[in-house]
Amino acid sequence: MNKREDHFLKEVAGHIKSKEAKAFVTAELSFHLKKAKRFWQEKGFSDETAEEKAVEQMGSPVRLGQDLNKLHKPKVDWMLMTLLAAALGFGFLPIFALDYTEAFLLSKIIIVLLGIAVAIGIMLFDYRKIERLGWLFYIIGVVLLLVLRTFPTTMINGQSFIAFGAITIESLMALPFFFLAWASFFNNPKMKIWQIALLYIFSLYLFFSIPNLSTALIYTVMVFVMLWWSQFSKKNKLMMTVVSFVLIASVGLLFFFRTEEYQMQRLVGYLYPEEHADSAGYIYLRLQEVFSSAGWFGTTDGFRFIPSAHTDFVFATMTFYYGYAFAMVLVVVLSLFAVRMIMITKYMNSSFGKLLLVGSMTLFIVQFVYNIAMMLGLLPLTSISLPFISYGLMPTLFNAFLIGIVLSVYRRKSLVSGSVQY
Incomplete structure (x- = not known):
């Protein structure tokens, strides 16, 4: 120079x-x-x-x-930060409604503070530094699933978990690594469609072998949404989508005929709850009762037993104790997360940044939509939490990580003039 x-x-x-x-x-x-x-x-x-x-x-x-x-001053998306604060604040309400303050309030405060720290920490990190680390993240995700499959410390309904005191590791924790891996793979023009197919099939097999069908569902939707935002031609995207769904349907049929008795009871209970009111259908009928007895501004009928009231079924708890009006506010707040993520994609020149935004948005929306749909009886019950509202350390950190990625991409939207060439 x-x-x-x-x-x-x-x-x-x-x-x-x-x-x-x-x-x-x-x-x-x-x-x-x-x-x-x-x-x-x-x-x-x-x-x-x-x-x-x-x-x-x-x-x-x-x-x-x-x-x-x-x-080029680094930007902070204050709208997304406000939504994050509101959602985390709403997460305290079920604890107060259920009078769980003595048992869970302190740990909830710690979880929220950790979630905020993760979101801000990821925001300050330059996401562009991990663009070429796809293989590393994929290997970490695979190793985590193999460890869960081989050395579980706890088995619940056939699913593998590893417990370290109050911390429980499950297959959901592999999703952030696979998410970062796929953003890198789909942004790499050197990747071939057959490589993408093999990597997806192998990782999906591991999710099924845990097994955790809810996480496999979230993972599958994420991969295919990101695929359609990738650099592959429409012909290759369509071919991989059709072939994969045929394969998934075939595997689904195979699993159906090899379904465990408790899994079949769950399915029958979802399809015919009235006929199985004394077994698997009971929970669906209980949810119908909870929602039908909730008023616009909270119930006047006193206490109702709600299983997993502060975790997976927290939306039913919020609706019952705080009313339909508050439930609608909650849905609007969580929907605004998705709307804001979609708006940010319009500002991005970086193809890698867009893939991260699309992946984060997909992972968030699938959890949000499925959780509320299963509470309303529209989808079968499974272990999918409501982002930031359900109690739990790992789900909160997982969703805080997603929001942190979005904030990191937004913060550097003016520092990208084009996609990085491999």
Whole structure:
């Protein structure tokens, strides 16, 4: 780099506060200066004169640095932060309604503080640094599932868990690693469709072998939504989608004929709750009773037993104790998360950033929609929590991680001029 150009870039960078923005602006200006210098060289000017003219074209370094500092200042999405605070605050209400303050209030406060710390920590981290680490994240996800499959410490309804005191590791914890892996794979033009297919089939097999069908469902939806936002042609996307769904349907039929008795009872209870009111259908009838007895502004019928009232069934608890009006407010707040994520994608030039946004949005929406749908009897009951509202450390950290990724991408939306080339 020549002295005149070096001095100009240092003077401009001196007015930019963000280290990330400073590096980005220096690289961009250096590129444009070299381009302008070549232009004047082609006009017949000497190297020194061409450099001087290129620098002069840029204008005042002070004014340019001040303008670029405003333009590339790291952004905080305060709307998303407000929604996060509101959702985490709503998560305390079931504890008060159920009078669980003595047992769960302190741990809930700790969980919320950890969730906020994770979201802010991920926001401050530059997501672009992990763009080429897809294989590492995929391997970590695979190893975690293999450990769960091979060395479970607890089995609940056939599902494998590893417990470390109050912390329980389940297959849901592998999703963040696979999510980051697929964002990298789908943004890599060197990846072939057959490689994508093999990686997906192998990882899906591991989810089924745990087994955890709810996590496998979330994972599958995430992969295919991200696939349709990837760099593959529409023909390849359609081919992989059709083939995969045929395969999944075939595997589903195989699992159906090998279904355990308790799993078949759950399915029959969902389809015919009245006929199985004394067994698997009881919970569906209980939920119908809870929702039918809830008023617009809270129940007047006293206590109702709700299983898993502060975890998976928390939406039923909120509706019963705080009413339909509050339930609608809760649905609106959680829906605004998805709306905001969709809006942010319009600002992104980075294909990797868009894939991260789409993946985060999908993982969040599937949990939110499925949880409420199963509470209303529209889908079978399974272990999917309501984001930020259900009690639990790992689900809260998982969703805080997703929001942190969105905040990280938004924070650097003006620091990306195009996709990174492999």
